[in-house]
Amino acid sequence: MSSNLIKTFHHMAIDVSNMNKSIAFYRELFDYKLTERHEAGEVDAIPVELSFLRITDSNHHDLVLSHTPGKKYRPRNKNDNLEGPTLHHHIAWECHDRDGWLAMQERAKKMGLEFVRGPVVHSKYDSRGDGSWGENESFYVLDPDGHRLEIFCDMASIDKDGTFVSFEGKRIEEAKVDEI
Ligand SMILES: [Fe+2]
Numbered sequence: 298m299s300s301n302l303i304k305t306f307h308h309m310a311i312d313v314s315n316m317n318k319s320i321a322f323y324r325e326l327f328d329y330k331l332t333e334r335h336e337a338g339e340v341d342a343i344p345v346e347l348s349f350l351r352i353t354d355s356n357h358h359d360l361v362l363s364h365t366p367g368k369k370y371r372p373r374n375k376n377d378n379l380e381g382p383t384l385h386h387h388i389a390w391e392c393h394d395r396d397g398w399l400a401m402q403e404r405a406k407k408m409g410l411e412f413v414r415g416p417v418v419h420s421k422y423d424s425r426g427d428g429s430w431g432e433n434e435s436f437y438v439l440d441p442d443g444h445r446l447e448i449f450c451d452m453a454s455i456d457k458d459g460t461f462v463s464f465e466g467k468r469i470e471e472a473k474v475d476e477i
Contacts (some may be wrong), residue, residue, distance in 0.1 A: 310347075310361035313442055319362050320348055325408060326446075327390060327403075327436075332358055337366050347464075352390075357439035362429050371442040387437065389447035395434065398450035402436060404415060405448070410438040413445065422461075422469050431461055 311317035316334075323329045337346045345365050349358035377384065392398040402416065415436035420426030427461040432453035438446050451464035453472070461472035 307356075308359050308361060309385070310363050311388070311440075312442070313353055313362045313364050314441075314442050316348060316362060316364045320350070322441050323350060323360065323362070327352055329360060335429055337364075345360075350468040370442075375394075379384040385444075387447050389435075389449060392448065392451065395450045398434060398448065401448050404438070405438050413437045413439055417473060419449075430466065432469070 306426045315328040320329075320331060320334075324331075329352050332349040332351050334348040335343075337344050345363045349365075350360045350362065351357065353417070365467065392401060416434060417427050417429075417436070418425045418434050419429045419431040421428045421430075425433065432451075433449040433451050435447050435449040438448070440446055453463055453469065454466060455474055456462050457469040459474040459477040461469040461474075463469060
């Protein structure tokens with residue numbers, strides 16, 4: 298355990314321009330279920346509409362969608378990378394295994410989503426790798442607002458001495474973490 302205080306990163310709340318459209322999208326792509334949905338102002342301190350979605354059986358929510366009524370949302374454009382407020386770069390979902398990851402590719406294709414990157418092997422140790430990091434296989438699509446979503450499988454884990462371990466349980470001796 299690396300933190301005595303924090304158990305894990307838990308959820309993210311992302312801003313969406315059309316709540317109905319985004320709920321439908323996340324349901325269709327990931328099988329999210331709606332735990333509860335609330336209008337802006339139901340609680341005085343919360344001037345945004347919020348939908349709490351769960352992908353696990355027992356968590357109240359794993360993903361939150363927020364929407365500000367009256368806000369003039371504009372589509373993202375390529376200049377957002379050059380100027381503007383900070384945005385998250387991507388959000389990632391891990392599949393149980395590679396078969397699940399392949400099935401997610403099929404689902405994304407059926408939905409007509411553009412693969413903005415991948416499928417790719419993020420590795421400089423695997424002969425199929427693209428020279429990047431994590432040892433996982435990934436592909437990337439965009440949600441209706443252009444939020445970049447990564448769907449992956451088989452990321453490396455870290456052994457006690459800091460050596461990377463592949464999803465098959467093999468130590469990758471040349472690959473070490475910067476900090477133990
Ligand atoms: Fe990632």
